[in-house]
Amino acid sequence: MTRRFLSLAAAAMLIAAACQAQATPTVGPTATPTAPPAATPTAPPATATPEPTPAGPTPIASIGAGEGELNIIIWPGYAEEGLNEPAYDWIHPFETETGCQVTTKEAATSDEMVQLLRQGGGTVYDGLSASGDASNRLIEGGDLAAVDPSIFPDFNDIWPPLQSPAHNTVDGVHYGVSHGWGANLLMWNTDVVTTAPDSWSVVFDANSPYKGKVTAYDSPIYIADAALYLSFARPDLGITDPYELTQAQLDASVEILKDQKTVVGKYWSYYGDQITDFENGDSVLGTTWPYQVTVLKGEEVPIEAGLPREGATGWADSWMMSANAKHPNCMLMWMAWMITPETQQQVAEYFGEAPANIKACDLIETSPGPWGYQGFCADQHASDPDYAARIKFWKTPSTDCGDARGKTCTDYSVWTQKWAEIKG
Amino acid sequence: MSAATSAGPGGTLTGLRRGVASALHRRPRLQLGLLLTPPLAWLGVIYLGSLAVLFLSAFWRLDPDTTQIVQEPSLVNFETLANTEVYRVIALRTIGIAAAVTITDAALAFPLAYYMARVASPRVRNLLFIAVLMPLWSSYLVRVYSWRIILSEEGPLNWLLGLVGLSGPGFGEISIWLVFSYIWLPYMILPVYAGLERIPASLLEASGDLGAHGLTTLRRVVVPLAFPAIVAGSIFTFSLTLGDYITPQLVSSTQFIGNVVYSNVGVAGNLPFAAAFATVPVMVMAVYLIGARRLGAFEAL
Numbered sequence: 004m005t006r007r008f009l010s011l012a013a014a015a016m017l018i019a020a021a022c023q024a025q026a027t028p029t030v031g032p033t034a035t036p037t038a039p040p041a042a043t044p045t046a047p048p049a050t051a052t053p054e055p056t057p058a059g060p061t062p063i064a065s066i067g068a069g070e071g072e073l074n075i076i077i078w079p080g081y082a083e084e085g086l087n088e089p090a091y092d093w094i095h096p097f098e099t100e101t102g103c104q105v106t107t108k109e110a111a112t113s114d115e116m117v118q119l120l121r122q123g124g125g126t127v128y129d130g131l132s133a134s135g136d137a138s139n140r141l142i143e144g145g146d147l148a149a150v151d152p153s154i155f156p157d158f159n160d161i162w163p164p165l166q167s168p169a170h171n172t173v174d175g176v177h178y179g180v181s182h183g184w185g186a187n188l189l190m191w192n193t194d195v196v197t198t199a200p201d202s203w204s205v206v207f208d209a210n211s212p213y214k215g216k217v218t219a220y221d222s223p224i225y226i227a228d229a230a231l232y233l234s235f236a237r238p239d240l241g242i243t244d245p246y247e248l249t250q251a252q253l254d255a256s257v258e259i260l261k262d263q264k265t266v267v268g269k270y271w272s273y274y275g276d277q278i279t280d281f282e283n284g285d286s287v288l289g290t291t292w293p294y295q296v297t298v299l300k301g302e303e304v305p306i307e308a309g310l311p312r313e314g315a316t317g318w319a320d321s322w323m324m325s326a327n328a329k330h331p332n333c334m335l336m337w338m339a340w341m342i343t344p345e346t347q348q349q350v351a352e353y354f355g356e357a358p359a360n361i362k363a364c365d366l367i368e369t370s371p372g373p374w375g376y377q378g379f380c381a382d383q384h385a386s387d388p389d390y391a392a393r394i395k396f397w398k399t400p401s402t403d404c405g406d407a408r409g410k411t412c413t414d415y416s417v418w419t420q421k422w423a424e425i426k427g
Numbered sequence: 428m429s430a431a432t433s434a435g436p437g438g439t440l441t442g443l444r445r446g447v448a449s450a451l452h453r454r455p456r457l458q459l460g461l462l463l464t465p466p467l468a469w470l471g472v473i474y475l476g477s478l479a480v481l482f483l484s485a486f487w488r489l490d491p492d493t494t495q496i497v498q499e500p501s502l503v504n505f506e507t508l509a510n511t512e513v514y515r516v517i518a519l520r521t522i523g524i525a526a527a528v529t530i531t532d533a534a535l536a537f538p539l540a541y542y543m544a545r546v547a548s549p550r551v552r553n554l555l556f557i558a559v560l561m562p563l564w565s566s567y568l569v570r571v572y573s574w575r576i577i578l579s580e581e582g583p584l585n586w587l588l589g590l591v592g593l594s595g596p597g598f599g600e601i602s603i604w605l606v607f608s609y610i611w612l613p614y615m616i617l618p619v620y621a622g623l624e625r626i627p628a629s630l631l632e633a634s635g636d637l638g639a640h641g642l643t644t645l646r647r648v649v650v651p652l653a654f655p656a657i658v659a660g661s662i663f664t665f666s667l668t669l670g671d672y673i674t675p676q677l678v679s680s681t682q683f684i685g686n687v688v689y690s691n692v693g694v695a696g697n698l699p700f701a702a703a704f705a706t707v708p709v710m711v712m713a714v715y716l717i718g719a720r721r722l723g724a725f726e727a728l
Contacts, residue, residue, distance in 0.1 A: 215597070221676075222690075223690065267680060268597070268680070269598050269679075269680050270680050272676065276677070279575065279576075279579075283579045283580055283581045283582065284581050285579050285580045285598070402491050415696075416489050416491060416691070416696070416697040416700070417491065419690055419691055419697060420507070420691075420700075422690065423513055423517070423687050423690065424511070424513045426680065426682050427513055427516060427517075427682070
């Protein structure tokens with residue numbers, strides 16, 4: 004008898020182990036698609052010089068015959084085959100058209116992406132949907148192939164500020180094409196927060212009337228949100244870039260985040276959790292992505308969202324090819340495919356971000372998909388340079404301040420330890 | 428003809444097989460060795476090997492300028508751990524909640540296991556077994572998410588408590604304790620049941636014959652005999668709570684050791700620091716297992 008129950012117990016352990024193994028990937032990733040920071044120093048992308056004399060690598064200038072296969076590293080939601088919503092499928096049509104069979108590998112962080120791409124000397128995966136911090140690290144490491152963007156028929160329809168942004172174009176050499184972008188907005192429940200807030204100060208107020216119902220993004224990169232706010236609220240600190248913080252600037256940001264912690268009810272790291280929290284009233288005020296706004300409005304939850312007067316943090320991602328890709332032509336075809344207006348419409352609607360190719364907006368206006376609607380692009384400010392200029396796109400902090408201050412800034416591992424301190 | 432050609436190699440093969448078989452038969456130790464090598468190699472290389480790498484990398488450090496890992500022994504990670512108050516708080520919180528969960532589960536599991544082992548009819552016992560094991564058939568995540576709904580602001584718990592003018596615990600340490608106690612309960616019930624079932628009925632009868640009340644028998648006979656089984660169950664509840672990071676993230680805003688490890692492995696890429704903090708629960712479990720062994724828990728497994 005005993006023996007039987009021991010085996011039962013053993014079986015139970017196995018089941019639990021299996022469940023946990025299965026649990027990890029679903030929840031673990033702190034952030035879905037956006038987790039990744041992206042670097043486009045705010046306003047300048049527009050001015051990024053188009054084509055000086057390309058130095059170094061010779062850009063690939065033509066697309067040959069496909070190799071029949073393609074292996075790519077993606078952020079969740081960036082390459083769909085209609086599993087979640089049959090209408091959103093841009094893998095199968097690509098396979099039919101090009102004969103390249105697509106295999107995707109989801110990554111949860113920019114670090115994971117960098118490691119995956121470098122596997123086997125860059126031969127395992129053909130390319131990735133990189134965010135700013137990953138892309139510049141890869142470009143510096145010589146891991147990416149330089150590409151002449153004129154081989155992509157739709158390149159000229161990409162919103163000019165995203166044609167040669169600093170996160171995928173270095174010294175005039177293109178290493179990728181832009182995918183889409185978005186801002187981390189301030190969202191509030193209109194039943195509870197009756198006057199529309201126009202400043203991030205409401206989420207950093209230690210005496211907030213919404214104590215216990217304020218929410219914040221659970222990642223060290225959220226320190227940049229505090230720094231961005233301080234760059235307006237405390238000009239004496241001299242914060243010029245929320246990702247390039249000296250120790251004193253970081254400490255000041257950490258200080259207001261510790262105050263904020265006293266009014267935060269729940270931090271969110273997975274967008275689905277934040278949707279639930281707003282649905283059932285656990286959160287009424289805090290930072291969010293456009294995606295959650297779309298979903299919650301669709302469910303007629305009384306919420307509103309906006310870009311506060313300080314601006315906001317945000318992300319911008321690019322498709323890039325490995326320098327040693329085994330299936331370069333399929334990868335180039337994929338990059339071309341990803342910036343067609345049709346694919347861009349699907350991407351933008353599915354993920355709730357601004358498309359890089361503005362022509363997608365015309366398609367959304369005339370024939371919106373199940374998750375799209377007329378006015379979607381206006382809501383996403385898809386071609387509004389003033390709006391984009393107010394967004395500080397995510398990039399990974401490093402010791403190098405990137406300006407006259409030299410190597411006096413705090414890097415991401417310091418931010419991570421500070422974040423642990425903030426959460427306590 | 429064809430039979431003859433195939434008989435040749437077949438015959439040699441059979442002969443070889445026989446030779447090996449009889450050689451093994453004569454050397455039982457070799458036989459045992461061959462049988463045990465694959466699982467032991469698995470355990471040694473995959474488990475102990477990774478543990479060794481974990482310990483080793485805890486002494487490396489991250490160079491913030493290059494974001495490369497410097498493979499020179501240094502104590503810098505352990506210094507950070509010891510000198511930063513928040514990590515002590517997090518470690519103590521993790522261990523404290525793991526202990527609270529273990530005690531709660533022991534208190535909840537004992538009566539149920541006793542009923543199943545000693546009182547219930549075989550039919551009821553089987554039904555109870557299904558009831559205990561059933562939650563394990565659903566995903567861990569599903570169960571944690573259900574608790575999120577139960578504990579939420581407008582969830583059933585607040586509604587129920589609202590009827591008597593109270594409100595629920597919200598999302599904090601108490602919610603973590605509640606959810607862990609629920610999730611790991613079956614792992615306590617099963618070993619305790621097995622322990623109670625092993626106690627010979629004659630001992631209980633003898634206790635009664637000698638004039639002991641039911642409670643006295645429970646206190647002086649049943650609990651001492653079942654104690655190793657409770658300790659065995661506590662190994663599960665304690666270690667599983669100690670290592671978890673998903674539940675704290677989903678039902679609270681506080682952190683466990685696992686959450687800190689996880690965030691350091693992420694974009695920060697500070698594996699050495701993550702490894703250093705990960706050695707804390709390993710040490711705690713080592714001490715716990717040594718204690719459990721003294722209490723005879725391994726015989727009860």
